[in-house]
Amino acid sequence: NAGVTQTPKFQVLKTGQSMTLQCAQDMNHEYMSWYRQDPGMGLRLIHYSVGAGITDQGEVPNGYNVSRSTTEDFPLRLLSAAPSQTSVYFCASRAQGALRSFQYFGAGTRLSVL
Amino acid sequence: RKEVEQDPGPFNVPEGATVAFNCTYSNSASQSFFWYRQDCRKEPKLLMSVYSSGNEDGRFTAQLNRASQYISLLIRDSKLSDSATYLCVVILHNAGGTSYGKLTFGQGTILTVHP
Numbered sequence: 001n002a003g004v005t006q007t008p009k010f011q012v013l014k015t016g017q018s019m020t021l022q023c024a025q026d027m028n029h030e031y032m033s034w035y036r037q038d039p040g041m042g043l044r045l046i047h048y049s050v051g052a053g054i055t056d057q058g059e060v061p062n063g064y065n066v067s068r069s070t071t072e073d074f075p076l077r078l079l080s081a082a083p084s085q086t087s088v089y090f091c092a093s094r095a096q097g098a099l100r101s102f103q104y105f106g107a108g109t110r111l112s113v114l
Numbered sequence: 115r116k117e118v119e120q121d122p123g124p125f126n127v128p129e130g131a132t133v134a135f136n137c138t139y140s141n142s143a144s145q146s147f148f149w150y151r152q153d154c155r156k157e158p159k160l161l162m163s164v165y166s167s168g169n170e171d172g173r174f175t176a177q178l179n180r181a182s183q184y185i186s187l188l189i190r191d192s193k194l195s196d197s198a199t200y201l202c203v204v205i206l207h208n209a210g211g212t213s214y215g216k217l218t219f220g221q222g223t224i225l226t227v228h229p
Contacts, residue, residue: 031214040221041221042201042219042220042221042222043158043201043219045217050214090157090158094214094217101214102148102160102163102203103158103160103203103217104160105157105158105159106157107156107157108155108156108157
């Protein structure tokens with residue numbers, strides 16, 4: 001009954017450091033995505049994937065990389081963290097081919113970049 | 115104009131009150147609609163889908179007005195536990211380059227129910 005699992009829940013980085021936010025789902029969903037949520041900005045799409053080996057950019061992709069080697073996992077990499085990347089990050093997944101399918105979200109990662 | 119717009123509120127209502135939120139969308143070709151609820155410092159969770167004929171789930175009623183391009187959420191007999199941010203979600207099918215369509219979130223409406 002895990003759904004979408006994100007790790008870590010909290011992280012503090014220094015400017016210039018790199019890190020990977022992990023996301024895994026056990027629902028066999030093809031579609032996975034990463035969002036960031038900032039006060040007054042709502043949820044903004046960073047990257048998404050429609051299946052293993054396929055990724056694409058969302059609304060705010062700069063500074064982030066993703067890969068999708070398996071259906072289950074969709075990690076988000078910050079190559080050189082900047083204070084502007086301080087945010088709450090949510091990973092989400094949706095069922096394949098269901099136009100009315102809704103998204104399941106992970107519990108989020110709270111990231112602070114100093 | 116934003117693709118999906120919500121009144122951010124906050125709406126402050128007493129227990130037992132009826133409260134309604136609207137969410138407008140700009141693309142008339144949008145085809146799927148949802149309401150999510152997000153508690154403070156938590157992830158968004160699906161509250162209900164919105165069907166063309168309107169639908170009800172207990173104290174919650176969702177409506178779709180295609181002519182005016184908005185969806186609404188009505189909460190009757192508000193409870194303290196209804197305090198949260200309510201997000202509307204609009205899916206534009208056959209967009210975004212995939213069969214999944216383009217999913218857009220509103221910024222959310224904050225509801226506070228007080229004793």
